[in-house]
Amino acid sequence: MALKNSSKEKPVGVVGMGSFGTAIANMLAEKSNVIAFVRRSEVEDEINQKHQVDGLDIHPNIIGTQDPEFLCKSCDTIFFMVPSSAFQEVIRSFSPYLYPYHLVIHGTKGLCLDLPEGKKLEDIGVINRGNILTMSEVILKETVAIRVGCLAGPNLARELYLGQPAATVVASKYNEVILEGQRLLRSDKFQVYGNSDIVGVELSGVLKNIIAIAAGALAGLGLGENAKGLLISRGMVELVYLGNALGGSLKSFIGLAGIGDLVATCNSTLSRNYTVGFRLAKGEKLDEIMNSMAEVAEGINTVRLMKTFVEGKGMRAPITENLYKVLFEDLKIEEALQYLMKYPFSVDIDFL
DSSP, X not given: OOOSOOOXXXXXXEEOOSHHHHHHHHHHHTTXXXXXXXXXXXXXXXXXXXXXXXXXXXXXXXXXXXOHHHHHHHOSEEEEOOOHHHHHHHHHHHGGGOOTTOEEEEOOOOEXXXXXXXXXXXXXXXXOGGGEEEHHHHHHHHSSOOEEEXXXXXXXXXXXXXXXXXXXXXXXXXXXXHHHHHHHHOBTTEEEEEESOHHHHHHHHHHHHHHHHHHHHXXXXXXXXXXXXXXXXXXXXXXXXXXXXXXXXXXXXXXXXXXXXXHHHTSOTTOHHHHHHHHHHTTOOHHHHHHHOSSOOTHHHHHHHHHHHHHHHTOOOHHHHHHHHHHHSOOOHHHHHHHHHHSOOOOSOOOO
C-alpha cells in the first residue's frame, strides 16, 4: 500500500500496535509517514483498509505491514513498542535487517532474563546484574544497531491517544538519538525531554510498576490518601536503591521517568499494573486476572526478577519482597500491609 504523504523524507517505523504503540504511531504520523509492523494479517488489513486498530481510528499516514525487511529498508528510525515477554524474539526476527545506520528507540518498560541455555529462574536461585537485561541491552546484544534509545515517562496510552497534554523522556548515550526523538515527537501537547542515562531511565520505568501494583491494592482495600502517600514515598526510596544496585543514576529516578511516571501509574485506573493490584485486593486470583487482560502487566515479571536479585545481593526491598508473597505465595494483602507498617524504617531519606 502506498504512503499518502508525498514528502521525500523517509517514513518512521513502529513495531507493535498495542495501545502504547498505536498512540505513539498516531503522534509520529502528525509529522511523518509511518510504517507499522504487526504480526497478524487481520490487523494489517484493518490498518490499511479501515485506518483502525481494534476498532479505534488511527492517522491515515500509517500503513501496516507484516514484513520486517520492508520496514527496515524503508525506515532509518524505528520505534519498538512490544511487551518485554516478546521483545527478544521480535528483536531477533528484525536483526538480519537492522544495520548500524538505523536509529532504534524502544518504549518497553520491562526486563529480560539472560540465563545459560536451557536454564530457568527456578533452576539457579540467584541472579546478578549480568543476568538482567534492559531492553536497550537486548537490542545491543541481538543486533548490530549502535544508536539506541528509549522512551519513558508518565505516558498512559489512552490519554496519549486522546491527545491530552503529556511529556516523555528520550534517553540515549547518543545526543543525535535524543534530538531525533524530540524532532519526531514533540508537539504543542507533548513535551519531550532528553537524558543521557539510558539505563537509569529504563529502570525507572520498569521498577515503578512494582509500586503501581501495590498502589492498586491499597485502593482495592479502600484505604485513604495518607496510605497512598506513604506507599509512594517509601516506594520511591525502594526504587532508588534497586535502581542504583542495577546501575542507574539517582537523577533519572527523581525525574520525569521516575517520580513522574510513579505518581501517574499509582493514581490511574488506566494503568494495567494498578489494575492488577486493585483486583487482587478484591479477592481475584492472579491467574484469573492475567488471563482476562488483553495486554501484559509488566510489573508481575519485574517483581519476580527483583525479588530474586535482592536475595542474591543480600539487600532488603520490603515492598517488593512482600508483593512477591502476595502474587506468588498467597499471602493476604492485609497481612503484607501489616508487616510493612511494622517494618523498622528509622530514617526518612538517606540516599541524598
